[in-house]
Amino acid sequence: MILETLTSPIILFFVLGMFAGFTRSDLAIPEAMAKAMAIYLMVAIGLKGGVAIAEAGITRDLLLAGAAGVGLSFLVPYPAFFLLTRIGRLARVDAAATAAHYGSVSLVTYITAAEMFDAAGMPAAGFMVAVLALMEGPAIISGLSLARKDSDSSRAELLHEVLLNSSVVLLIGSMLIGYVAGPEGFAPIAPTFAVGYKGILALFLLDMGLLASRRLRETRTITWRLALLGILMPAANGIIGVVLGTLIGLEPGTAAILGVLGASASYIAVPAAMRLALPQADPGIYLSMSLGITFPFNVVVNIFFLSWLAGVLA
Amino acid sequence: MILETLTSPIILFFVLGMFAGFTRSDLAIPEAMAKAMAIYLMVAIGLKGGVAIAEAGITRDLLLAGAAGVGLSFLVPYPAFFLLTRIGRLARVDAAATAAHYGSVSLVTYITAAEMFDAAGMPAAGFMVAVLALMEGPAIISGLSLARKDSDSSRAELLHEVLLNSSVVLLIGSMLIGYVAGPEGFAPIAPTFAVGYKGILALFLLDMGLLASRRLRETRTITWRLALLGILMPAANGIIGVVLGTLIGLEPGTAAILGVLGASASYIAVPAAMRLALPQADPGIYLSMSLGITFPFNVVVNIFFLSWLAGVLA
Amino acid sequence: MILETLTSPIILFFVLGMFAGFTRSDLAIPEAMAKAMAIYLMVAIGLKGGVAIAEAGITRDLLLAGAAGVGLSFLVPYPAFFLLTRIGRLARVDAAATAAHYGSVSLVTYITAAEMFDAAGMPAAGFMVAVLALMEGPAIISGLSLARKDSDSSRAELLHEVLLNSSVVLLIGSMLIGYVAGPEGFAPIAPTFAVGYKGILALFLLDMGLLASRRLRETRTITWRLALLGILMPAANGIIGVVLGTLIGLEPGTAAILGVLGASASYIAVPAAMRLALPQADPGIYLSMSLGITFPFNVVVNIFFLSWLAGVLA
């Protein structure tokens, strides 16, 4: 699988984006195109997950995986905060904001992993999309409590942001639609969301490569200690996720993807929430770590490692 | 069909958009993506209609339906104006501008209905795309004459706007291309415009739900009387269209869609024309009515009702 | 083939765009949509070319065609400069900038020709995408040396622009990805880049028609002499390219497309470079000629003529 990973067009487009970014090519994906692709991908996996649940029903596995995911999202920020202040030497507010990113999840990491596990013949359960959506929010709450600050915005504003931010609404909404429509209702719109899917993901990763390398290039706040944590934390969180998934009896692919969710760090939903709730925290730190270091590490190395681990544990 | 309607992903995405809008989620479809989808949908139905005409030829039905459509577009604004001033208590210029919207047509309502009639086994004739394009303009002229005002812009400017606005050019242009290219010429580009079509429509309706609910939320000018008219007028216009279509001998699906065109109110082409020609009219009124009230009513209730009516009359 | 050309939807959408532009319709393709389509098309042909090379290997033809293309790109600006100053009566700097455009190439002209040769049963070799990418840059260097000016920007900046501009990175990058992934690696993402391809090209040509006609409408700097050169130069360059291609033993379709590359004039990469390196040159001149005159001439007439010529010579 290692060679397949490295010659997969999806990964290669990510590498191309990194290359273009580091060489300061003027290649740029228009903002609206990037957002359109993100919306498309969220709707596509939401629908797919919903149809899968409609076919399989609401199972014990789904409920257990959901509980495990929410637990991870709530708890991961605490050890992360500890490491970021002690080893990373960050100030309280920066450490808290960054910790929230690591508790939450990255949609693109999830999709990339799902694709690669599929191709490798150990597919993850469709319902994991629901777990993905559930894991976005709890870490934000933990992060804010770590900042010992009720945030600049009221609790109501924040809860609103956590429960109704665009990716949660799109993921859960599309999943419900897929669930209600079922396989037959989904059939007429399936071509749009099935045929184009992988190619769009490849183009999206091209943009992610551009964004990640630009982050790394422009950063002035990342020390070697922080860079190290940007690799150690997802490695550790990933292992915890896979072990937990195996213990509660998930299939290897599903356990592996729980690990991927644990390992992944948010760079879309959580930064937006932090700019509102913790504007004092420096986005240069949390974005450079989650997008510049952790994301490439997960995509190029960790996904592969976690699937191997899940296979061994099973 | 009623259950199919309510579990159709197309309608469900509209509902999801309404939900996101009402709960003030930050979900937003980028402007450029919305425009791209609109262009794609217009080209797709234009081509489809043109190919259909190339196959069937220019028939008596086409000519009769065209004449009926143009007549409806010209005449509907007059009773609408009467109701809007008497019952709706609008000032002359606001009533005239709003009446123009109801005489003209909504592309998305048309496409949604066409899809649903197709799925229900009573397809509308392909040439109705031509009727759709013909019905856009006449109502604008009636509306301006009702405003007793030659408009701020010269007659030439206005005629230009009516005949060459972007949706007319795209619809008629694509139809001509489909007609000239015929089924064989269309084949190579068919995948793009056939495979993706329904999925794109679903995403577009997500955006329409967002726009419609935002309109309703922000409106301060809609009274209960106006809200009522926003439902009564499309109901009445729809019935008139279906009856007329049946009388001139159209197939049930085709008569039903003539009703849908009569019932639908513009919220893209006519608002743009009114901002130019009747800037004194309040966009808050005509957009809230056409987009906030009439569009959801048509999509969720009226399309279904009109198809039932056409079936009964046939 | 002449009738097929004129009833091909791709050409007809170009004509529709020209019509909308000349009649000043408000039809407009959002900038982000145009860029998204350009990116998509570049990635699609890059991948296709790369897969083709992976299958056929690096052949003598590829190397010869590459050398011929680079030679054309370097040399064509010199006679062009001579004609533009003598017959066209342009000032040195304007002539040099314009000459660079004619030495370089137009992606859309290439794709359109490739599609039409395919449809006509004389396909061009996939590796010509590599030649396309190689031909972008050399003409810029020739143009600047003709301007007798080391340009406003340093040599390093310019070399960077030539080697790493977005289209070169995307084309070469996608080609390498296609090459590394090979036919099997490409399969999963093939639907996105194969199914949609021709339809997207049609929509893109709609936009090109809009841009070309707007250029012609707004221009005030194009004399009849320049307009004439805008037709003579691509005709001559095209013939040279086809003859050269035939002499070095390329297949007719491949020789024809070498002619098309010679005939085509850049209007995306080179203008961007010229604004940086020769800001004194008037964009009204070089864009009106390359986009307003040469591009339509190539698409509607010259592509057809060159394919005929290549057939005769073979």
Added chain:
Amino acid sequence: MQLSKMKRVEILLEEQLVPKLGRIVREAGFSGHTVMPVLQGSGGGGAWQDERLTGSSKVMLLAIGTAEDAGQLLEAIAPLLDSHRLLLTIGEVEVIRRERF
């Protein structure tokens, strides 16, 4: 470097009116104008948001000219201010090469 005092006129208007306003501005004596996008706003007539799909999009038109040009523009534009809900402000700026304006 010789600096000259000029007026900087900013007008917030519906996108559809740009060609018309462009003509008025030029007739008032300005040498040109520049149009910038606007995302959203709120005022006496309520909140408003860019939404090109329904034709509701405002833009900001910027014109630099002499005090005389600005005076003429005010005269010409006054009748439109209310009916078209324009927002107009006039500021002072300095420019070099006044002959360009």
Added chain:
Amino acid sequence: MQLSKMKRVEILLEEQLVPKLGRIVREAGFSGHTVMPVLQGSGGGGAWQDERLTGSSKVMLLAIGTAEDAGQLLEAIAPLLDSHRLLLTIGEVEVIRRERF
């Protein structure tokens, strides 16, 4: 035509803060505000580029009001200037129909 002196306040801020700032501006007495897009910038905190995907997008909020309004706004906004890295400038403009502001 009667021209009145007004203040033109420009504030550069994160897009997420627009609703909050809009409220503050209105409470300070302004009759409205207008929001314009911004592409990129650089300052003490380094270079920055529009990148809505990761939630990093600044906008320019424009508010026209009396000197009194501007004074009140300054009071209200002062605590946010540092924590939220706002950039604020106040210029002078003239308007007609001052009752609108």
Added chain:
Amino acid sequence: MQLSKMKRVEILLEEQLVPKLGRIVREAGFSGHTVMPVLQGSGGGGAWQDERLTGSSKVMLLAIGTAEDAGQLLEAIAPLLDSHRLLLTIGEVEVIRRERF
């Protein structure tokens, strides 16, 4: 609140020149700059419209600084004004916390 007088420099330029101008602005002593999009315009050289595809896109660069910074910038930028068709205006604004600039 202590208000200080500053210069607000606005420069209309081709997007490709932004990095270069950014450097010049900073070397002139400004603490930063902000870039805003522009849609279209018209001037002595004819009408012009945003069309990023053919590389024709102008932007507005905004820089706030002291009168001295502005003077230095004028010196540095003068040679480019004609060859690059820049439009430059200088206005007066007030800011708080002048040490930031």
